Amino acid sequence: SDDLSRRNGEVYRLTTALYNSGVKGSTVEEQANVCLALLMGYSASFIDHGEKQKHIQEVLDRCWDILDALPASLLKLRLLTACYGEVFDEPLVDEGRVIINSWDSASLTVEQQEAIAEFWNVIENPYPWEYIDE
Structure with missing residues (x-):
């Protein structure tokens, strides 16, 4: 520690x-x-x-x-992901989806695959360090 x-x-x-x-x-x-x-x-x-x-x-x-x-790019997806992780604004998600959908899924680079995985992780787990009582 x-x-x-x-x-x-x-x-x-x-x-x-x-x-x-x-x-x-x-x-x-x-x-x-x-x-x-x-x-x-x-x-x-x-x-x-x-x-x-x-x-x-x-x-x-x-x-x-x-x-x-x-412009729509790997860098923009990463920045959208980081911004979404702070403000949770849905238009950022929509724009990220547009970028991901514009890429040919059969020829993704390792960097694109990692950025997509991080994007979905942040979207699906918006509060990774907090416990939410239900």
């Missing part, structure tokens, strides 16, 4: 360093990759020194413009 805690702290530290660096990217794809890295880093870390949700919201605010400008 000490090793997990140390590694989790390192993910949080590196994610926050990227956020604080002010790096945004010069192309839409670079911007999308930065946002994706930030969302994934914050999602993977259970640490929060009080600014995490503010940072996530600011990244999400940037994502809305980026998603509108980003």
Whole structure:
């Protein structure tokens, strides 16, 4: 557990360093990759020194413009998945389905297969770290 805690702290530290660096990217794809890295880093870390949700919201605010400008692609599916994991907005799911359906299922790359599996995992398990009493 000490090793997990140390590694989790390192993910949080590196994610926050990227956020604080002010790096945004010069192309839409670079911007999308930065946002994706930030969302994934914050999602993977259970640490929060009080600014995490503010940072996530600011990244999400940037994502809305980026998603509108980003062509249908593997990167867009990954960013849609990360955004959905934060806000659970159904239009993000619809757009992800359109991208997946546009791909030839017989010739999917390993990266596409992994992104599709992650997309469906987030859709089917929107609250993976919470127990819901029924």
